[in-house]
Amino acid sequence: MRAVSQRTFGGPDVLEIVEVERPRPRLNEVLVRVRAAGVNPIDAHVRSGVLPLLGAPPFTVGWDVSGVVEEVAPGVTRFTVGDEVYGMPRIPYAASAYAEYVAAPSRQLAHKPAALTHVEAAGLPLAGLTAWQALVDCAGLAAGQRILIHGGGGGVGHLAIQIARHRGAEVVTTASAAKHDFVRQLGADQVVDYRAVDFGTVVEPVDVVLETVGAHTAQRSLDVLRPGGALITIVDMRDADLARQAARRGVRFFGVTAEPDHVGLAALAELVDSGKLKLHVGHVAPLADVSRIHRILDAGSTTGKAVLTL
Template sequence: MRFRPLRSAPAPDTERVTVVDPPATMDAVVFPAAGGPEALRTASVPVPSPVISELLVRVVAAGVNPIDAKTRSGAGVSGQIPAFPSTLGFDFSGIVVKSPYDSHPFAPGTPVFGMAAFPRSGGTYAEYAVVPSLSVARKPASLSHVEAAGVPLAALTAWGLVVETAHAHEGQRILIHAGSGGVGHFAVQFAAYFGAHVTVTASARNASWLRELGAAVVIDYTTTRFEEVIADVDVVIDLVGNLQDRIGGRSLSVLRPGGLYIVVPTGSWPGYAEAAAAAGVRATNYKVIPDGGALATVGRLLDSGAVQVYIDRVFDLGDAAAAHRMLEEGHTRGKIVLRVSDD
């Protein structure tokens, strides 16, 4: 992995840009009910209003995540959407337009990135979004808004998995399934940064790239059964689940006694805890926590060059359906991002 020197963050007042009052309406991608990518369409909707500790942000770019596609199709968090039509999207990078009070740390004009409280509020596939102030951080100065929009959900998920749950450390042996995806490519980098020996399952086309990110071993899942070549792993981070080729069940067999299995895809293996106990290992699921403090730490790592975000494809907001089709085809390297407005 190539490292760049740590750069000091610019002073807050030099980061601000000029803002104007928002219009009454905005363009947003909405879907009237669960369905395929074709359910997504662009519509004119009212600009939301922030309350209490919320920020109103002009969205420059929005990340596209698997949870978005699952929710659009009727799974994911679709059951918690209060009304339709609804606007998808958790990730964003943009400019603060309204703050809770005059001296708030994220004053109007501040470039920020973070996560919206979707589905409790409207999502980020829109020109403006209301977001919790505790779920954002200053945008890394070294990243464009498009790059920054690919970070929050994926990087915070990876941070929670690798740092807060696996407690990655020098010499620890970690196996990461689907290491070339959005969460996976961050998990590889965080684990390597903290000194772990990282093994990744991925396709052969991503092997050299993953080694550059810090993977010590890359196993081509199309030609090799990982359980035939590794054993006594301390932690397995499963970003696939047990629905595909019983990856979850096979993962338990490569863990050392007392090792830790972490499964991420919701509902992918209802019986994981019982199977892990029978195998003599520990197990937990995981859901992302939109923590602005952790995101600020990730931002400093990005600015230092110790961690990188990879954007596979950028679509315009009106092409959200095409972005979802690409996402659902699989094999995405890193992240897909929607360009919402000009920087």
């Protein structure tokens, strides 16, 4: 089968198309014929060596997949051959999703939302589970609360805005001026241009902060959080000093990285199929153009998600 591989850490040009053996599903796994693979910032961090999750190359990056079950191993009870599935298997270990076939534990996948194409569904798992686990599982976001979402135009942010609105919360988000219309259409009540204004001077106290951008934004967000609130970061997850600062202010601290979870995937699919959650795919390209998509990712110029087709 075709897959993307790399022999060294480096920039997007280290990614190359190679021929490798098709994986064989083990007990409790399914073999998925991949129709599309989502591209996420973590993929670029692993590719470059900034986040060496997979050890030294060679390896294949990628976790988000949408496709069709081609083989079912003993122990699998949730799927049959021909089922359309999506998910984010194995993270933080290698899923090797930039490939024509992926073997994955069946309980790390869910039925694909019927309302989405494979391209759209491939962009949902990692970003969607990150937002869901942050807002629902960690914060317990509820109606009547206020949330500040940093980076509302990004992959996680644009889904978090919609999930927060579904939960009945008032949504404040930061975004560049070019993305203001986009995040307002998603349901943001207040939009702050982080390049022109210090959010700390214009945002009234909030109950929850979801921080997705880094650059000390999480620490600065403590100033707008109410006591008893929740600071959730997907960037400074292991910042012990930040956690101590939050505790001193009476704020709960959560460092979130999405876990494979078929329950969360099913909840996201239900929101999609009921029309309450829409995924925006900003860039789509065939597998052969993987280096170009990674250059766009490195430039930080994506709105929504980027997806590779197979």
